[in-house]
Amino acid sequence: QKEVEQNSGPLSVPEGAIASLNCTYSDRVSQSFFWYRQYSGKSPELIMSIYSNGDKEDGRFTAQLNKASQYVSLLIRDSQPSDSATYLCAAPSGSARQLTFGSGTQLTVLP
Amino acid sequence: DGGITQSPKYLFRKEGQNVTLSCEQNLNHDAMYWYRQDPGQGLRLIYYSQIVNDFQKGDIAEGYSVSREKKESFPLTVTSAQKNPTAFYLCAAGDLGGDLQYFGPGTRLTVT
Numbered sequence: 326q327k328e329v330e331q332n333s334g335p336l337s338v339p340e341g342a343i344a345s346l347n348c349t350y351s352d353r354v355s356q357s358f359f360w361y362r363q364y365s366g367k368s369p370e371l372i373m374s375i376y377s378n379g380d381k382e383d384g385r386f387t388a389q390l391n392k393a394s395q396y397v398s399l400l401i402r403d404s405q406p407s408d409s410a411t412y413l414c415a416a417p418s419g420s421a422r423q424l425t426f427g428s429g430t431q432l433t434v435l436p
Numbered sequence: 437d438g439g440i441t442q443s444p445k446y447l448f449r450k451e452g453q454n455v456t457l458s459c460e461q462n463l464n465h466d467a468m469y470w471y472r473q474d475p476g477q478g479l480r481l482i483y484y485s486q487i488v489n490d491f492q493k494g495d496i497a498e499g500y501s502v503s504r505e506k507k508e509s510f511p512l513t514v515t516s517a518q519k520n521p522t523a524f525y526l527c528a529a530g531d532l533g534g535d536l537q538y539f540g541p542g543t544r545l546t547v548t
Contacts, residue, residue: 333476357535368526368539369479413478417535423469423494424537426478 329416331427339435344401346430348414351395358390358397361413363429369413373399404434439463440540442527447545449521457512457543459527468510469528469537472496479526485510486532514545521547 328351338344350358357376361369375381375388375397387400397416401408411429418425439462449455461468467486471479481494485504499518504510514521524544530537 329478359536361539368542371536371538374536415537423481423484424535426471428476428478 329414329425329427331412331414331430333428333430335431335433337433337435338404340404340406342404342434344404344408344432344434346399346401346412346414346432348397348399348427349395350397350414350416350425352416352418353392353395355416355418357417358388359415359424360386360388360399361415361426363411363413365410401432404432406434406436409433440527440529440538442525442540442543444543445541447543449545449547451547452516453547454516455514455521455545455547457514457525457527457545459510459512459540460508461510461527461529461540462508463529463538464507465529465538466507466532467530467537468504469530470494470500470502470510470512471526471528473524473526473542482512514547521545 330349360373362372363369373388375390378392381388385402389398411431413429414427415424441460443458469484470482473479480496482500483502485491491502491504501513526542527540528537
């Protein structure tokens with residue numbers, strides 16, 4: 326059973342701080358990873374994808390992938406109250422482009 | 437939400453009734469997916485389809501059925517055999533050349 330594990334949180338950070346969200350996965354052959362943001366009552370929105378070891382930056386977001394440790398993280402710099410949401414980590418599984426999702430980490434950014 | 441629409445946004449049904457959730461996409465993606473999300477949990481795959489007239493069961497297909505008669509459409513029927521149908525249902529679409537999936541706005545189904 327391929328799994329994606331996340332700290333369920335909740336995680337609270339003050340406005341302007343760095344929020345760090347973590348995810349581990351069990352399938353060593355996974356080549357790509359995705360972070361989705363889900364506001365309460367809404368559908369998931371893709372915010373980051375990462376395919377190779379190292380860091381990928383997009384604005385205030387940085388995804389970090391360590392394939393040897395089977396670990397992927399998302400850093401949110403200068404956190405804003407509008408970043409308050411649940412963040413879902415996902416990795417492909419199977420041959421039909423299926424995604425396995427973690428249970429999500431709820432982030433609250435305090436003004 | 438991109439070019440994926442789901443209707444209705446909210447749906448209320450009595451226990452024992454079948455109900456069909458609509459999902460339409462204009463992204464020209466080959467693959468479409470149905471997920472279920474329960475409060476405080478991640479997404480679980482119900483069914484997926486890679487091409488027209490073909491679909492496969494996901495992890496929790498029991499009590500559900502789908503069809504894929506057109507590339508743009510992938511309706512989900514929640515049957516009376518589904519024991520706990522109340523949930524948030526999400527449709528997604530993706531290009532078979534990659535792993536990205538994009539989600540529709542979802543349908544919140546309540547069965548009483």
